[in-house]
Amino acid sequence: MTHEEFRNKIKISSEQAHKELFEAYCNYVYTIVFNRLRSCASREDMEECVCDVFADVYCYYDSEKELSGDISGFIGTIARRKAAVIYKDKVSNENTVSIDDELTQQLTSEQDVESETAANEQRRIILGKIAELGEPDSTIIIQKFYYGHSAREIAEIVRLTPENVRVRSGRAVKKLREMLEKADISL
Known part of the structure; x- marks a missing residue:
């Protein structure tokens, strides 16, 4: 909160x-x-x-x-x-x-239970902010940064061209960074 x-x-x-x-x-x-x-x-x-x-x-x-x-x-x-x-x-x-x-x-x-709890809280906030991006941006971010998939692999999942995936990914990362800064989280 x-x-x-x-x-x-x-x-x-x-x-x-x-x-x-x-x-x-x-x-x-x-x-x-x-x-x-x-x-x-x-x-x-x-x-x-x-x-x-x-x-x-x-x-x-x-x-x-x-x-x-x-x-x-x-x-x-x-x-x-x-x-x-x-x-x-x-x-x-x-x-x-x-x-x-x-x-x-x-x-x-x-x-160190305390630091693990703080890290889990931060992960929960980050995943919440990713979900706020909406589709297909949240799927693109998850697939790219959590699963390490390429733009071509992600394009097959979200049914876009690899070029569109790259552009949307760049915009989504920028928007996510701004959202996280407002929540006082830096990566």
Whole structure:
């Protein structure tokens, strides 16, 4: 969800806008919180942290500011900071059971879940923008950049000449680049 979309939705109904924001970013926030707190907090603590993150987003987000792009950076920053505060509190608490190094290494993920989630979100946005191009441009872009097909192969799929495919491809890439810049995504 972009800043502009959220601002427009909040003007219509703040309750509905908050609900849609929560549905769109709940998994993203939970991933950030889980990644930070899995070694020291209970599931209930993590869920409470997620709720606190959204409470802070609703309280501190200024819908009157003229911002552009995706709101996920703002939400991710609040989630990381809120999880860090809880982590510090849990670790510094004397009643915390210490975990030995071997167990900690087993719990540590080989993957960076947070960056993977952000990358998946970016891919979802890009594919959405490609779909907004309409047919046959979206098919041409998908076939060319995702499947590596030549203009001749694409021409058979979309029933155009290879020359038309090349021209449409160039125009579609230019239009897609502009759409992604408006969404604050650079390739």
